[in-house]
Amino acid sequence: MAKVSMTVNGKSVSGEVEGRTLLSTFLREGLGMTGTHVGCDTSQCGACVVHIDGKAVKSCTTFAQDVAGAEVRTIEGMANADGSLSTIQQAFQDHHGLQCGFCTPGMVMSAAALLADNPKPTEAEVRHHLEGNICRCTGYHNIVKAVLAASGQDVGQIAAE
Known part of the structure; x- marks a missing residue:
């Protein structure tokens, strides 16, 4: 297990992950951010797309450890500051x-x-x-x-x- 820290939707987060923990799993199970969906685990469907440092990435084939220190934006972070839809x-x-x-x-x-x-x-x-x-x-x-x-x-x- 290793500690991983990153910024998700503007908030600093950290958690313990195994080397094989996928970013989608870390977001959904580690942080309770279930808006990022997993439909295939093979990078084909795109339901798991998040932004890492401003770039669209399929989180089901990205290891959480590889994103340490990055800025991650999920669907939960897309709304306007007042909570209205973007x-x-x-x-x-x-x-x-x-x-x-x-x-x-x-x-x-x-x-x-x-x-x-x-x-x-x-x-x-x-x-x-x-x-x-x-x-x-x-x-x-x-x-x-x-x-x-x-x-x-x-x-x-x-x-x-």
Whole structure:
């Protein structure tokens, strides 16, 4: 067992982990932050995406020890300071970019990373960026629409599917 310390959603945290402890496990079981979902444990579904030092990373294939000293942001840290939904979260709600909600935290985190790097992506760029996130419910159309809306683009002309 080793002690690991990091900053999660602006708060300094630490805990004891085995060398094989995944970041997703540390967040969910060690810190009780269950918003980060685990759907596959193989880095294919994207439900576990968090930000590490500002970059989107799949936490189910990242060891907690490898993140020691880093700044980690999870879906729990996406809301505004007053507790209201962030622009991206609100866009997902407004444009029905979720159904069962299982993939939504990873989708939101991936979308936030895209918009940080590319504030006005095209529809094709959004679709390409979200290729590492699997949704079994929505068909992706409204997710893409939500990301475009969060970027401030007019989505009124995008037909519903």
